[in-house]
Amino acid sequence: MEFKTNRDLRLSQTIGSINNPKRLANDGEYCINFYTSPPMGKISLEDAEDMVTERLNLLSICDEMLKGLEKSSTFRRNKMYFETLESRLLNAESKFDKNFYYLSTKGLNGKKDPEARKRDITSHWLLRLYYCQTDELKKWFISRECELLRVRLMDPSLTPILPEILAQNGFNYEKIEESEKKSFLEKISWNLLSVTKESVIYKIRFEESLEAVRSRKVFLNNGFAYILVQDMVSVICSKFRSQLSHALALSKLYLHELEEEQRLIPRLHSLHLHVIDNRKSNVKSEDDSGREVVTPQMIDPLSKESFPPCMQNIHEILRKEHHLRHYGRLHYGLFLKGIGLSLEDALDFFRQEFTKKLTPDKFQKEYSYNIRYNYGKEGKRIIGKAYSCQKIINDNPPATGDSHGCPFKHFDNNNLKIFLRKQHIDENNISEMLEMVEKDQNYSMACSKYFSCKHQWYPNINVYHPNQYYTESRKAFHVSTLTPPQSGQTNGDISMIDSNKIESIDESIFDAEDDFDRSVGAMDLDLSVTEPFENNDSTQ
Template structure:
């Protein structure tokens, strides 16, 4: 009964006017239907009355009963009809698109927007206004990085701890991520200053690097409150060069090095191969999700991936929920006492405004990098 209801809802949502035949109509043609090879329990099968022109594959293979221009299609063969409809609609859409492309190329505003659609992230922006600003302090970052940071952020964190420096792309990617998990501007300055002054003096840090940190928080330059980078932006934009530590490990790491790196997290050989299977197939975000599930003990190496990672801060949030339980704030790590935490003012705008901000973020983030470089010259 539930399957019948779900099937009817799907057909209605797809604007397909296929209705199951009535009991009276099925009784009328029961002798003909009973003659079909694959039907022994005909009373338990639903049939749909479909114009025969929309069931040509089934007609060609003699799988349906025809009468008065209609094909009586059993429920299990509806997929053939849906596939045919999909192919027709796709062909029509491609034709319309092909005809529209010349006019789009003439309009310089549309083509760049269309080309950038695949790189846009329209999910939650994980801006500081949605977090407990101040709930995470600089002293907690080491512990959080081991438990809840995605591999991309763990890699940057390891770099700054070992070299006491980060290049520009890494500072942007990591600084915005830390902002998104609830690190305040003051704590961010303290964290980066503590590391950087191991290789330079305080005056040099304040003159050369503190500007970029304040810029991320909307205190310098255009005063824009920037949001953390999503996975697609990290994967598709600004690939790391030699000496860089930003980017996506599942996309930008050498295969052998990546395999060795994820082996250090206690994964079994099968677990490592389970992650690498997706890496070799080019499915970076699925590989990250598999890595999450294995390191958090919520799946084994042979099971299918049940979640999908779209954002490093989403990874952190899910990890904290698993470690702390759903009742606690995601940005409040287990075993850490939070002192003088401040609650950010929640966003008062509706969903439309949120979507607008998120859509603009991908464009603004590219401008940010250029603007910061220009301002620092």
């Protein structure tokens, strides 16, 4: 018992105070976390891995955006930067229905979803155990966590409750008295700072506000900086950075007490390699012709970021049902081929998914032939072309059990609304798209509107092909992470910058009906489906 008590004491020094329920209750009550107290309770290793993977996906997006800051001297944390970062974080991959960043951001009046709070806090504390080990890992972790905090603090809806959040988390900044505020109003023009009589102004030491001073968002007087609460982001992030750095140093000091070198630490290391290192290596790989190469490991995150609705729907059904009927396989297989998935990787990708229901031998006999056929390796050896929007809309409409088709054309209003809400499209834009579909029957225009909602920082486009949608989306994310414009630069300028760095899409993949289509039409459409399938075009 004595040993257990001493070990608990050392663990409390390693990960923080575990005997202060008031602090634990406050930490994470709102969508802003400073992780001052560790989580309590038990979780399985499987749940721990899922939570850690979810957080690493968010941190990897912050990593890509910060790399853009490093690569361009003109890259600034401007409005477009934060809009891009938030959009990508909201759509980040998660094994759960929605990632914890989305749930915390969309919480009511800044309050967090309890499940999101648990995943957020637990994943942060688990990752501390891994990233405390070396200075390089600590530096990476601290900067990415600070960026995640920074984008949360940029939410204007937090301004009214930010003083309460700061007070609850031990940020003991002094608010100036009303009499002192009145004297400032008399002596200084606060117009540039948008101050009002109701504004909360903090008085902090000059050395704690250097970044705010640099951006000229403070008034200096007698060694103190006077800052509006909405301009406290840099000050808060600076203090959080200092606290986290100190906490990681303590974690490293007592890490051996946890005795996790053979169990938890190797798992965390494996997840880091799988999520962070793999994402880095897969961000921009190219084949001999200079075209981007896509691997099976990249498909899930790419589907959330850059797949058009028709292909995203097929991908979600594949992941859910582990099977696609003939036209679903045909449309999706040719699309994946068009974005750069090799034949070998395509076989591996579909084999891995289909064999969750079928035997490998059955997959080899009944499905691999069609995949090789798409790549011109079987039959007449004609290389297949990905289908255009017009062909997907007008040819071979989906029947019960099919997954192909255009959601804007073939979904009813209820299922279309469910699908769009699942992609985080707001109600006003959903209404606009439904009007385009119902009144004008302009399905391509609705898809173009969908593209604009998902890539708000990028010029509008007219969507006419799934692979064109994908290519423009990758250009948009390339612009947002590598070469964003300076303030005042127009959307046209963005397109010009990007066109110099990214090759144009191969227009040959947009060819209409050809010998390949006629050959496919002569094939037996579904050799393997013997059991009935429900209509999977509903996203419910």
